[in-house]
Amino acid sequence: MSVFLVLIGLALLVVGGDFLVRASVGLSFKLKLSKLVIGMTVVSFATSAPELLVSLQAALEGVSDIALGNVIGSNIANIGLVLGITAIISPLAVDKDFYKLNWPMMMLSSFVLYYFLWNDNVLTAIEGLILFVSLIVFLVVLIRSSRKSIKANIEEVDDALAVVSNFKIVMWLLIGAAGLYFGSLWLVDGAKQLATAVGISDYAISVTVIAIGTSVPELAASVIAALKKEKALSLGNLIGSNIFNIASVLGLTAIIKPIAVNPETPEILSTNIWWMIAFAAILIPLILIPKRLEIGRLKGMLLFGGYLVFIYTALK
Template identity: 65%
Template sequence: MSILYIFLGLLLLVVGGEFLVRSSVALSFKLKLSKMVIGLTVVSFATSAPELLVSVQAALDGFSDIALGNVIGSNIANIGLVLGITSIITPLAIDKDFYKFNWPVMMFLSVVFYFLLKSGQQIDRMEGGVLFLLLFVYLFFLLRRAKNAPETKPTDDSIDEGLSKATNFRIVIWLLLGGIALYFGSELLVKGAVDMATALGVSERVIAVTMIAVGTSVPELAASVIAALKKEKAISLGNLIGSNIFNIASVLGITALIQPIALKSELVLTNDIFWMLGFAAILIPLAFIPKRFEIGRTKGLIMVAAYAVFIGMAFLG
């Protein structure tokens, strides 16, 4: 039964996330926001909704290891799995925003996350507020850079222009369907994960950093793979890194504001978070060695292999 709950939960999260993105983008067009601003802010936040709902639900239910593991595992999956598989399909070009802005911000927030968790063995409401505030600081500089250098920021081809013609009624329906699907999807996924962990004799933490994390990263993985196969869109490494930034600043920040996230398993602090930091740090040498400003198939294979090692050690450990 737990497998059914997990499957239905993931399905509802994917469907809910899609409806939420559609309604958010359509509403943004109504508010006369530019396509670039929509891509950098609205879409990024909306695609983090599955992680947010799962983490909030887990924290409220008292399963804080799932809330933490979901974010840590999703950040690892975004690099090791999503970026790895995408670069195997088609080599990714690296722009200067990656190493001058997005990567330093991601590393800074990852290190802040580590020290906040280590200092008090939890992320309390004040610390959650700090993370959430840092999100607005990031968005401010992100939008300012986009405004000052429009020629270096291609428009996001994943945004459907047709959504600009959506009626207000349709937007409301999409928003309601997305919200309902995300709510029940997070409920089923958390329940299924806890039941499966109990049945398999592993911790909620292991299920969170593996199955739940991959599940909540499915929308990003599907979109990246489809785009790579169709060769219709230049896949920006910076946008994938931006997803990790949103996971830490918005998902953890908002979750902690609603319900402080206590550290239960020491392995989150002594093992999982170091894997997350390692996957983030390795991107710089991969970006410049041996071929500069490109992540090709060989580097993609290395990332996927490293992710497989992480998954294997999570279960064996």
């Protein structure tokens, strides 16, 4: 039953998230927002909704391990699993803007999160607000810099959604909200039951099974694109997802319900958050050495191999 709840929860999160993105973009077009703003804010917030609902549901149920493990595991999976496998299939070119703005913000938010948790073993509402406000400032800077560049990445905005009827937008919002609510509820309950049945911690389940599950849609889309020799993924978008996970998902969750570090899972601060920081940090030498601005198959194998080691240590 626990496995069924996890699977149906993940499926509902994927479906609910997709409907929410469609509805959000359609509504944004109605409000006359530019494609650039829609792509960099509305789509980003909407695609982070599944992780937000899972972490919020877990925090409200008092399972802080899942709230933290969901984000830490998802950030590791985005780089080790999604980026690693995609690069193995098809080498990725990297834009110079990546290490000028996105990467520094990802590293900064990761270290700030570590400090907040290490300081008093809890992510407070004030600290959550600081994270969220920093995200807003980052987005303003990002939009301004992107407006100066003709290469601003707005491919993920579907023009067809500009002519969608109001009725469809409302229906998509309702379906998306219902999918995210019940998906997060059943996923958290299923994860707790599965952890008990297997004999491992809630945190171990969240940092592996739940994190992989929430990364599956992006992984599937990237692999299909890579096999078709299309642009597999934007590294900037992937790193942006990691920034949103920390500043938006954990930030908003902490504002609503402070997240305490469970003393029974010290590996959150002693080990796994450092895995997250290490996967983020290694991107710079990988991008610059030996072939600049490319993540090739060998580098992809290194990332994926590192991810397998992480999974082994997390479940051990």
